[in-house]
Amino acid sequence: MVTGKIHSIETMGLVDGPGIRVVVFFQGCALRCKYCHNPDTWAQSGGEEYTPEELVKKLERFKSYFSTSGGGVTFSGGEPLRQPEFLLEVLKLCKEKGIHTCIDTSGYGFGEYNEILKYTDLVLFDIKHYTKEGYKNITLREIDESLNFIEAMKRNNTKMWIRHVVVPGLTDSEEHLRGLKEFIDTIPNVEKVELLPYHLLGANKYEIMKINYPLDGVNAMDKDLCKKYEKEIFNI
Numbered sequence: 001m002v003t004g005k006i007h008s009i010e011t012m013g014l015v016d017g018p019g020i021r022v023v024v025f026f027q028g029c030a031l032r033c034k035y036c037h038n039p040d041t042w043a044q045s046g047g048e049e050y051t052p053e054e055l056v057k058k059l060e061r062f063k064s065y066f067s068t069s070g071g072g073v074t075f076s077g078g079e080p081l082r083q084p085e086f087l088l089e090v091l092k093l094c095k096e097k098g099i100h101t102c103i104d105t106s107g108y109g110f111g112e113y114n115e116i117l118k119y120t121d122l123v124l125f126d127i128k129h130y131t132k133e134g135y136k137n138i139t140l141r142e143i144d145e146s147l148n149f150i151e152a153m154k155r156n157n158t159k160m161w162i163r164h165v166v167v168p169g170l171t172d173s174e175e176h177l178r179g180l181k182e183f184i185d186t187i188p189n190v191e192k193v194e195l196l197p198y199h200l201l202g203a204n205k206y207e208i209m210k211i212n213y214p215l216d217g218v219n220a221m222d223k224d225l226c227k228k229y230e231k232e233i234f235n236i
Helices: 052-060 063-067 084-096 115-119 134-141 144-155 174-184 203-209 223-236
Strands: 004-013 021-025 048-050 071-078 101-105 122-124 160-166 192-195
Touching: 004 052, 004 084, 021 052, 021 203, 048 052, 048 134, 052 084, 052 192, 084 101, 101 223, 115 144, 160 174, 174 192, 174 223, 192 223
Parallel strands: 021 071, 071 101, 101 122, 122 160, 160 192
Antiparallel strands: 004 021, 004 048
C-alpha cells in the first residue's frame, strides 16, 4: 500500500490558489534554495505518515467551508512531486469527492507527470530562475527537471499561476525580470503572474536547525518596488 509523508496541514490558506484552501505540506525537497523558509521540510524522513484514504478523509472535514469560497486543496511542500505515487492517488480521490486540486511546485520531482496533471485543476509554478546558471546558483541543482515539468504542463494544457521570489541583489534587477517576462511568454495557459517579495520569516529555522542561512545579512525586498515591477513589466 502506498503511503506518503506529510509535514503539516494548514486549514485556512488564503494565498495558495483561488478561494479558501486547505494546504497540505509534503515532506521532502531536493532543492536547496538560498531563500527557502521551510528547511524543516527538506528531509524525506520526517513528517507524519498517511495513506491516501486517510489524508483525503481528513481533508473532507473542511469541504463545506472551502468549497463555498471557490477554494479547495493545495498540495505544497517541500515538493509534492517527490512523492508522485502517493500524490497521484490523493489527487484521484479528491476528484472523486469533487474537491478542487492545486499543486504548488517548482517542478523538481520525478514520476509520470502526465498522469498527475490529468487530476490537477491548477498548478502554482514557482520559477526559481530561467537560465541554467541562475537556477543552479539559487537552488544548487540543474534546471533540466524543471524544464521537463514545463513541457508536461504544455502537453496537458495545464492552467497555471506563476510565482517568482524577488530577492535583493539576486533576482531584483529590471534586466532579470524582463528576461523572466520573455521566458513566461513562451508558456501557454498562464492565468496569473505573482512577484513574491523576499522576506525573513524563515531565517530563525536555520538557527534552530544549526545550519548556515545563505542570505544572512540580506534585507527583505521592498514590497512597493515589487508592485511597481508587476505593473510596469508584467502589466498586472
